[in-house]
Amino acid sequence: MKSLNLVPFVSVDNMMRIVLEIGLEPVLRDLADRIEEDFRRWESFDKTPRVASHSPGGVIELMPTSDGALYGFKYVNGHPKNMKEGLQTVTAFGLLADVDTGYPLLLTEMTLLTALRTAASSAMAARHLAPKNAKVMAMIGNGAQAEFQALAFKAICGIEEVRLYDIDATATEKCIANLKGSGLRLVPCRNPEEAVEGAEILTTVTADKQYATILTDNMVGAGVHINAIGGDCPGKTELHRDILLRSEIFVEYPPQTRVEGEIQQLAADHPVTELWQVIAGTAPGRRDARQITLFDSVGFAVEDFSALRYIHEKVQETGMAQMLDMIADPDEPRDLYGMLLRAQAARAA
Amino acid sequence: MKSLNLVPFVSVDNMMRIVLEIGLEPVLRDLADRIEEDFRRWESFDKTPRVASHSPGGVIELMPTSDGALYGFKYVNGHPKNMKEGLQTVTAFGLLADVDTGYPLLLTEMTLLTALRTAASSAMAARHLAPKNAKVMAMIGNGAQAEFQALAFKAICGIEEVRLYDIDATATEKCIANLKGSGLRLVPCRNPEEAVEGAEILTTVTADKQYATILTDNMVGAGVHINAIGGDCPGKTELHRDILLRSEIFVEYPPQTRVEGEIQQLAADHPVTELWQVIAGTAPGRRDARQITLFDSVGFAVEDFSALRYIHEKVQETGMAQMLDMIADPDEPRDLYGMLLRAQAARAA
Numbered sequence: 033m034k035s036l037n038l039v040p041f042v043s044v045d046n047m048m049r050i051v052l053e054i055g056l057e058p059v060l061r062d063l064a065d066r067i068e069e070d071f072r073r074w075e076s077f078d079k080t081p082r083v084a085s086h087s088p089g090g091v092i093e094l095m096p097t098s099d100g101a102l103y104g105f106k107y108v109n110g111h112p113k114n115m116k117e118g119l120q121t122v123t124a125f126g127l128l129a130d131v132d133t134g135y136p137l138l139l140t141e142m143t144l145l146t147a148l149r150t151a152a153s154s155a156m157a158a159r160h161l162a163p164k165n166a167k168v169m170a171m172i173g174n175g176a177q178a179e180f181q182a183l184a185f186k187a188i189c190g191i192e193e194v195r196l197y198d199i200d201a202t203a204t205e206k207c208i209a210n211l212k213g214s215g216l217r218l219v220p221c222r223n224p225e226e227a228v229e230g231a232e233i234l235t236t237v238t239a240d241k242q243y244a245t246i247l248t249d250n251m252v253g254a255g256v257h258i259n260a261i262g263g264d265c266p267g268k269t270e271l272h273r274d275i276l277l278r279s280e281i282f283v284e285y286p287p288q289t290r291v292e293g294e295i296q297q298l299a300a301d302h303p304v305t306e307l308w309q310v311i312a313g314t315a316p317g318r319r320d321a322r323q324i325t326l327f328d329s330v331g332f333a334v335e336d337f338s339a340l341r342y343i344h345e346k347v348q349e350t351g352m353a354q355m356l357d358m359i360a361d362p363d364e365p366r367d368l369y370g371m372l373l374r375a376q377a378a379r380a381a
Numbered sequence: 382m383k384s385l386n387l388v389p390f391v392s393v394d395n396m397m398r399i400v401l402e403i404g405l406e407p408v409l410r411d412l413a414d415r416i417e418e419d420f421r422r423w424e425s426f427d428k429t430p431r432v433a434s435h436s437p438g439g440v441i442e443l444m445p446t447s448d449g450a451l452y453g454f455k456y457v458n459g460h461p462k463n464m465k466e467g468l469q470t471v472t473a474f475g476l477l478a479d480v481d482t483g484y485p486l487l488l489t490e491m492t493l494l495t496a497l498r499t500a501a502s503s504a505m506a507a508r509h510l511a512p513k514n515a516k517v518m519a520m521i522g523n524g525a526q527a528e529f530q531a532l533a534f535k536a537i538c539g540i541e542e543v544r545l546y547d548i549d550a551t552a553t554e555k556c557i558a559n560l561k562g563s564g565l566r567l568v569p570c571r572n573p574e575e576a577v578e579g580a581e582i583l584t585t586v587t588a589d590k591q592y593a594t595i596l597t598d599n600m601v602g603a604g605v606h607i608n609a610i611g612g613d614c615p616g617k618t619e620l621h622r623d624i625l626l627r628s629e630i631f632v633e634y635p636p637q638t639r640v641e642g643e644i645q646q647l648a649a650d651h652p653v654t655e656l657w658q659v660i661a662g663t664a665p666g667r668r669d670a671r672q673i674t675l676f677d678s679v680g681f682a683v684e685d686f687s688a689l690r691y692i693h694e695k696v697q698e699t700g701m702a703q704m705l706d707m708i709a710d711p712d713e714p715r716d717l718y719g720m721l722l723r724a725q726a727a728r729a730a
Contacts, residue, residue: 036468037393041705043705043706043707044386044706044707044708044709044710045706045724048720048721048724049724051721052721052724052725052728056721078434080432083429083432083443083445085427085445085447085452085480087447087449087480087481089480089481089482089483090482090483091483092445092447092452092478092480092483094432094443094445094454096432096434096441096443098434098436098441100436103434103441105443105456107454107476107478107485109478109482109483109484110483111481111482111483114482114483114714115714115715117482118385118714119385119482119484119714120708120709120710120711120714120717121714123483123484123485123708123709125485125707125708127456129441129456129458131434131436131438131441132436132438132460133438133439133458133460133463133466133468134438134439134440134441134458134459134460134463134472135458135468135472136456136472136474141706141707141708141709143708143709143717144709144717144721147717147718174715175715176714176715176716176717176718177717178718179717179718180717180718203715206713206715206716206719210716210718210719210722356390356392356705357392357393357394357490358392358393358474358490359393359469359472359474359490359492360393360469360472360490360492360493361393361469362469364555365463365464365467365468365469365470365525366464366523366524366525366552366555367525367555367559368469368492368493368496368525368526368528368529369496369525369527369528369529369559370555370559371397372397372400372401372405372493373559375394375397375398375401376401379401
């Protein structure tokens, strides 16, 4: 019988072991499939915009959701200034629990897992929205999320060439060095204009907490798919408003995206399509070859839920977790105080 | 230099060691003082009603708050049916983080800590609201929270006699056996009427998820203080509405209490006093000896915050925690993927 007090915990080290054991590209493909599966049954989820605590340096958020059988939440921060201090901009951990009892089933690091699920979500959306047989992607912003995006688009969408630009050339160098041997053709670019040349997919993934214009209107030609990752909190956008007005816009969860996404620049009733409806077949995705599609991604709790249930399965298969004594479990449930008394007696003995 | 990736974790076992090392009554007194301190600076907290996910068997809640320097949240479930299955009705864990960086500072079990902070909050409120020199408390409901309430009222308010009643006599027996040697005079009672006889403080702490009438109007005499703990979610109350109409009602955070507390039975504009105002001296507490005061307690995030910062201090003093590898910490913050690559290289070697 399993001990009720113990909760499996996946450390950063164990997360890396799980990912490397399965292989990074297979993990990205698996995650994309799980996320797609959960988007298809979107209506079975209890959804709420994340609960954000803003401060001058950044934001701390809780992102809960439940499908009625499992409950998941993620703790995540976003502190753009951290990078200069040698800290991660985004760190995260999460928990999966059993709805019927409220008992935790899994506690896990989610800094790495968030990077993986974000990239898998982007590529999953592009599978439905990008031009058929797209081979070239521009990537503007070459920070912590960049390699994951590149590999997810290779593994899931068949991208062969990535054109890289970052305001800081050392970020591009890091990215190219890391992706050497990935099988991708990597083209460092001197400016965003050069990066978007010939690209069918434009990924923007910068981290500054401000209104910025990473892409201007004249850089976006007919028929491209824009994967906008970086604009993900109030006051932080990446695209010129005119681009949004020319695009068919797809979002995760409108009540959250209207506050946090690129569309915070638009009227509150500007039409958007919910991505889950495209996946469920109740709304059209890309309609023609000249259309500009835009995935205005801010990250939603359901994506973390999919990632948590995937890692929960893998922990059960691989045992790559340590057990934490996290839940008080007296022999008689009403005897919480007695548990303390017995610990006292044991100390005295 | 401290390792950025490691987060101190207080297991159930370490929480018991910390509490027993300091002593249970001193811990309850310390917690009451910390909670009072934080209630006094109530306006410096970022407050929001807890985020609840309800299901047929219970509820899972996230309770975040921040004072601008520290951020805390608690995960807590409430599943009354669990008890019959040999599980805790309430289990919890929590986290304290640094607002400036978003990095976690402490992860801790909070099943025990919630029991302690709930009792400390009750007694702290009674210190301001109960009749002067009260010596006798009735306690209706003798479950997991009962002993903590009894000891907190002894340590913080000077209660000498506790009159116990539970619909299940074995719960009362458990409670009396556990409190033997506490110095309290313990009187088991056959019904709630007998329990309230001569009591100056009436504590109701039952766990059924339903509208119940633990106290009827005729059982509540002039001048008593009612400490109502058990009515703490929509559809769950303990007191007859007529009692509420005769009482001066004190609450933690009105937007939450109006939904979850005893006052869900009253009009949305029924006057209540915020407890923090009594503590800060901007609203009166008990005004005369015949008044009935009622602390309609549902538990609020600030109380958990006080408990988290207390335990964080004690962990720094005692070292009673284990270190969890919870935060991905690459040498170069933008090089999250490189961390994975290096782990892969290390595996291959």
